[in-house]
Every structure is written in C-alpha cells, then in structure tokens.
Amino acid sequence: MGITYEDFLDLEYDPLDDDLVCEFYIEPADRMDWEAAASRVASESSNGTWAELQVEGSVRDLSATAFSIDEEAGHIEVAYPDALFEPGSMPQVLSCIAGNIMGMKAVDRIRLLDCEWPVTLVESFPGPQYGSAVKSEILDAGDRPATATVPKPKVGLTTDQHATVGYEAWTGGVDLLKDDENLTDQSFNPFEDRLTESLAQRDRAEDETGETKSYLLNVTAPGSEMLERVDMAAEHGCEFVMVDVVTTGWAAVQQVRERCERHGLAIHAHRAMHAAFDRVPDHGVSMRVIAQIARLCGVDHIHTGTAGLGKLENEDTEGINDWLQGECHGLTDVLPVASGGLHPGLLDQLLDELGANIAVQAGGGIHGHPDGTHAGAIAFRHAVDAAAQGHSVEDAATDCPELERALEKWGTETPR
Ligand SMILES: O=C(O)[C@H](O)COP(=O)(O)O
Numbered sequence: 215m216g217i218t219y220e221d222f223l224d225l226e227y228d229p230l231d232d233d234l235v236c237e238f239y240i241e242p243a244d245r246m247d248w249e250a251a252a253s254r255v256a257s258e259s260s261n262g263t264w265a266e267l268q269v270e271g272s273v274r275d276l277s278a279t280a281f282s283i284d285e286e287a288g289h290i291e292v293a294y295p296d297a298l299f300e301p302g303s304m305p306q307v308l309s310c311i312a313g314n315i316m317g318m319k320a321v322d323r324i325r326l327l328d329c330e331w332p333v334t335l336v337e338s339f340p341g342p343q344y345g346s347a348v349k350s351e352i353l354d355a356g357d358r359p360a361t362a363t364v365p366k367p368k369v370g371l372t373t374d375q376h377a378t379v380g381y382e383a384w385t386g387g388v389d390l391l392k393d394d395e396n397l398t399d400q401s402f403n404p405f406e407d408r409l410t411e412s413l414a415q416r417d418r419a420e421d422e423t424g425e426t427k428s429y430l431l432n433v434t435a436p437g438s439e440m441l442e443r444v445d446m447a448a449e450h451g452c453e454f455v456m457v458d459v460v461t462t463g464w465a466a467v468q469q470v471r472e473r474c475e476r477h478g479l480a481i482h483a484h485r486a487m488h489a490a491f492d493r494v495p496d497h498g499v500s501m502r503v504i505a506q507i508a509r510l511c512g513v514d515h516i517h518t519g520t521a522g523l524g525k526l527e528n529e530d531t532e533g534i535n536d537w538l539q540g541e542c543h544g545l546t547d548v549l550p551v552a553s554g555g556l557h558p559g560l561l562d563q564l565l566d567e568l569g570a571n572i573a574v575q576a577g578g579g580i581h582g583h584p585d586g587t588h589a590g591a592i593a594f595r596h597a598v599d600a601a602a603q604g605h606s607v608e609d610a611a612t613d614c615p616e617l618e619r620a621l622e623k624w625g626t627e628t629p630r
C-alpha cells in the first residue's frame with residue numbers, strides 16, 4: 215500500500231517532545247474539506263506529494279502529522295519529526311515548514327503563525343552571543359533602553375557628513391550610530407572610509423562624554439564580501455555589525471554569526487522586507503516566526519516594531535518581544551529594537567507598552583529636530599531617561615529646552 219496525503223492526518227496524535235510543532239492559519243480552497251487541506255499541508259511540507267507514492271519502510275518516519283484542526287479560528291497544528299531536519303540548517307528547516315505549502319492550490323491562504331521549537335533542534339543552532347547583555351557588556355545603558363540613530367537622508371550623505379552626524383548624535387547622548395538598511399558600499403559613502411571615519415568620531419565622542427559609544431555598521435553584501443566586511447569591522451575596533459537579515463537570507467546570517475563569534479562582534483538585525491511575508495494577516499510567515507528564526511540563527515538585536523506608535527505597520531510587538539526574551543531551551547535572549555517613526559513625544563507611551571529592556575531608534579525623530587541633530591539627540595536621550603524612570607515626556611521637558619522644542623514640533627502623535 216502506498217502513501218497518500220491521508221496518511222499525514224491523525225487527530226489523535228500526541229506530539230513527541232522532539233517534534234517541531236507549527237501552528238498555521240489556513241483557508242481551504244473551494245471544495246476542499248478541512249481534513250483534506252490540513253493533511254495536504256503536512257504532506258507537502260514533509261515527504262508527501264499530490265500523487266500516491268509506492269514506498270515502504272522507514273520513509274514514513276519522516277512524515278509530518280496534522281493533529282489539530284480548529285475550523286472556527288482557521289488554525290491547524292502540524293507536528294514534524296526531528297529526523298526530517300538537518301540540524302543547524304535554517305534554510306532546510308524553512309524549505310519544509312514555509313516552503314511549497316505557501317503556494318499550494320489546496321489552500322487559498324496559509325500563514326505560519328507560530329512554532330514550538332524542540333530542544334534537539336534548538337541546540338543545533340548557536341543562538342545569540344550577547345542578546346540584551348549588549349546593554350551592559352558593550353554599552354553603558356544599564357537598566358534604560360539602549361538608544362540608536364540612523365543618519366537621514368538614509369542614503370546620499372558623504373562619508374564626512376555621515377561621520378559628523380554620528381559625532382553630533384553621540385555627543386548629544388545617543389549610544390549607537392546605525393547605518394540605514396540600504397546604505398552599504400556606494401560611491402558617495404564607501405564602506406571602509408565610512409567605517410574608519412565614523413569610528414574616529416566615535417572615539418572623539420567617547421573621550422568628550424566619558425560614555426561608551428558604538429556603531430551598527432551595515433555589512434550586508436553578497437557572498438564572501440559580507441564576511442570580509444565583518445573582518446574589517448573587527449580589525450577597526452567596531453563592536454557590532456548590522457545585517458539586513460531577510461534580504462540577505464538565513465544561510466548568510468548563519469555564516470555571519472559564525473564569523474562574529476570569532477571576533478566577539480554582536481549582530482544587529484534589520485528586518486527590511488519582512489512585511490512581504492507578514493503584512494497581509496492571513497497569508498505568509500508571521501513576524502513572530504521571523505523573530506524566532508533570527509534568535510535561533512544568533513542575532514543579538516532585531517527590529518520588532520513600535521507597538522503601533524511609529525510609522526510602520528506592526529504585528530504584536532509586545533508578544534514577539536516576550537518570546538525573544540523568554541526561556542527557549544537555554545538560548546540567550548535577543549534585545550528587541552523599536553524603530554520606524556519614533557520621536558521623543560512617543561517614548562513614555564512606548565516604554566509603557568514594551569518596558570525598558572529594548573533599544574529605541576530614531577532617524578527623523580532626531581535629525582528632524584528644528585535645531586538639528588545634536589539638539590535632537592539631547593531631546594531623545596532626555597525623553598528615554600525620563601520614560602525609563604516612569605516620568606511623562608511633558609514633565610521631563612520642563613528642564614530640557616531641546617525636548618520642549620521637540621514636543622512643540624511633533625507633540626505626542628503617531629507619524630505617517
Ligand atoms: O532603519 C530604520 O530603522 C529606519 O531608518 C528608521 O528611520 P526613522 O526613525 O526616521 O523612521
């Protein structure tokens with residue numbers, strides 16, 4: 215007797231401890247019942263196909279099982295046996311659980327909502343080196359949020375302008391200068407020049423302020439070039455690299471993680487393009503799962519949104535942050551980064567929602583200050599410190615004219 219998709223459904227199945235359990239939202243296609251749709255998801259994402267297969271023996275041990283169907287919520291759960299996966303290979307894992315099934319005609323919509331990662335699979339990945347410990351091991355942020363800024367315009371500043379903006383922001387109180395997602399190695403601001411000039415300004419800012427400062431240097435590049443940029447960052451005394459993790463791909467992130475361990479560098483993950491997977495609520499891969507993948511692969515920071523306060527659509531920032539900072543078979547946590555349309559007037563609300571164990575990043579909310587970057591950085595840092603101590607930004611503005619000016623300009627409104 216062969217294997218058909220019906221073999222991939224067992225509503226009595228109790229997942230084993232080392233099964234990977236995935237929760238999906240699905241909408242079965244026209245004339246497809248729930249059981250048929252759920253079993254096809256389990257089949258196509260493990261070792262079945264549309265046709266009956268004439269095979270016997272241990273190959274069945276690699277089959278996934280759809281074991282729960284909640285028609286009202288549209289949720290199904292599928293358990294995947296450990297042996298289906300190549301340990302430590304995120305591309306292979308994703309080619310199963312978020313592969314062909316995303317385009318399968320048996321379902322009109324399918325979204326990977328959440329995963330329960332078993333210890334065996336988790337232990338095959340490195341996880342982060344530092345996580346939220348970057349705040350004390352690399353920076354002087356202590357119990358307050360770490361602060362970061364992206365020079366704006368996001369591309370087009372010369373190297374000298376970029377490094378000067380860094381100096382102004384660092385001396386205004388910001389911990390981290392950050393490259394933007396689409397700034398890598400362009401003619402107007404070449405990678406190595408930017409690295410050396412920014413770090414020279416960083417050293418100057420550290421001498422003047424007595425605070426530790428660092429730089430989130432975007433090393434995103436194709437192939438071995440990215441690893442060479444990681445090496446360069448370490449040689450020049452940078453403590454972080456930044457990677458556009460979705461556009462660059464998880465295999466490359468895993469390579470960067472390995473190389474960063476050699477140098478003791480922390481990884482800041484920018485999630486540009488995540489919304490192609492997670493913005494449409496009934497299809498794709500949730501940001502929660504993207505964040506889980508990033509933690510397993512070993513990033514130390516990842517952007518998880520602004521709890522709806524900033525300029526970008528976000529899904530459940532709080533829940534994602536809780537997962538990133540919760541227990542997962544001993545993995546180091548990840549420091550979530552709130553970024554995208556933040557300004558000082560939003561920080562008390564943001565910290566109310568997300569707590570202080572985060573990094574907060576503002577580009578426009580610092581460089582768009584009426585008195586420029588330095589004043590913008592002072593306002594931003596003052597608002598962060600006040601919010602971390604439970605004060606409202608309005609109260610905090612009474613002894614900080616820069617913050618008062620920022621509030622006059624932006625109030626406490628969400629930008630668009
Ligand atoms: O990469 C980022 O996080 C953005 O550049 C944020 O920029 P903004 O603070 O101006 O929205």
Ligand SMILES: [Mg+2]
Nearest residue numbers: 364368394395
């Ligand atoms: Mg950006």
